[in-house]
Amino acid sequence: MTSPSLRTALVTGATGDLGFAIAQRLLKDGHRMVLHARDADKARHRAAELKAQVSGGEIVTLVADIDTAAGRAELVAELAKARIHIDVLVNCAGGGGAHESWWDTGDEKWEACFRLNVMGTVGLCKAFVPGMKQRGWGRVINIASVAASKPLAVGPEYASAKAAVRSLTVSLALECANSGVTVNSVSPGLCMTEKVKGFLEPLVEASSRSENSLDEFASRNVFPNLIGQLARPEDIGEIVSLLASDRGAVITAQDLVVDGGYLSVTPA
Template sequence: MDFGIKNKTALITGADSGIGLETAKKLATEGAKIILSDIKEKDLENAKKDLLKTSSDAKVYLLPLDLSDPVKVDEAAEKVKKEYGGIDILVNCAGARGAAGDFMTLSDADWMKTIDIDLMGAVRLCRAFLPQLLERKWGRVVTIASENAFQPYIEESPYNACKAAIINLTKCLSRAYSKDNLLFNCVSPAFIETPMTDAMMEELAKKRNTSVKEAVDYFLKTDRPYIAVERRGTPAEVANVITFLCSDLASYVNGSNYRVDGGAVESAFG
């Protein structure tokens, strides 16, 4: 099957591990040139080595970047334009759980730190790289939202709000730039095997004095009872959907949100 993205240039943030790295691997397999971006260059070097194990002839570049710094984001866009000719695909995978806990215990600083990463990171990237997509008159932007946007969990109010905002932002941009042949979509995973959920399960295991596997089983039963497949998802399962949305096969998909959640959202219309 031809995805139509051979020789397209894809920038993936949050690409040192998890969904971001797996998406980079899938896109590289389809012949795309890959720009891996995350905060630490050493982590990106390790991610590149991992990617090249599956696509040894892939063209892979590294872009260390702190998305909380708008000046650095703009500089990164200029660098990509100058050195690689610009991008065709932007996948916003960077994010963090951020501050969590009882709503009344979360300060403005807690909220702003989460918003700065989970919402404004995507805003800054879209603003900085949109001119490159507009110039090419072809583009795909996929941003990671979450089941939390539809089914919020009380201890994660900043994260919930940011992911709902991401879906709204995506819809707004899809309406604004579809005339320029740019397509914007979201993917909403739930309980995927990533470093973020690994840390959550390790914390729960320590709290309950159990193994991590037992913590996962407990969490599935008590906190995610609607995951019909009764397991955590894998980064590859999410990356498969992202890859589709980055391709020519998704040419009539715009402003949409795809839930990759094993049935985690209880409502049929979320």
């Protein structure tokens, strides 16, 4: 079993708000961080941000397209060349939903969404989990979505892909039984990322309603929930931190929902 101070975590999609918050939290926990991104400039920028925020942390950046087998092979080869093994795998790279109707979402959009969200996750699990099992310790955290449980009429390909992520999580957890490797998913609801802020701000400005904040507006009109606010990326980071640690050793084959109770709200 690897010592906590020597564990290495790979976070895919680490330049996005969610991936960055997860990487930031794991770096604070003492992990050596491997940040994956598609864009080299963004990767360097995010790594510099982390180094400024967390002193003494070790950070490695990797640029690859993980929605292709060739891109995943390149990422794995780079890590092998550097003699870095992965103890904590956070499959955060995802998205890609077109948010279009069933009839406007073409086959190529379905396939692209599944290549990124599903095959990207599957490919990296196949690459790194056998080593975790051999060493007797490992953590896999797949970022899913509440859309898997509560799909909308639009974006069917995204909800379906995230449902597949949740299913493969349980299957892999069963495969890893009694090995020291746990496998879980985290399903965020709508999070207050910079992109979501940009979406909400003009809606609030144009609204004649009495809401005083983005949280209040979103909780009443966009993403109804039981706490009157949206989760922050840092909230997801805290959940991943638990699952990635020895404290989370008895949690496996689970989907942890972080949605403020959205899934329990009955539509008016």
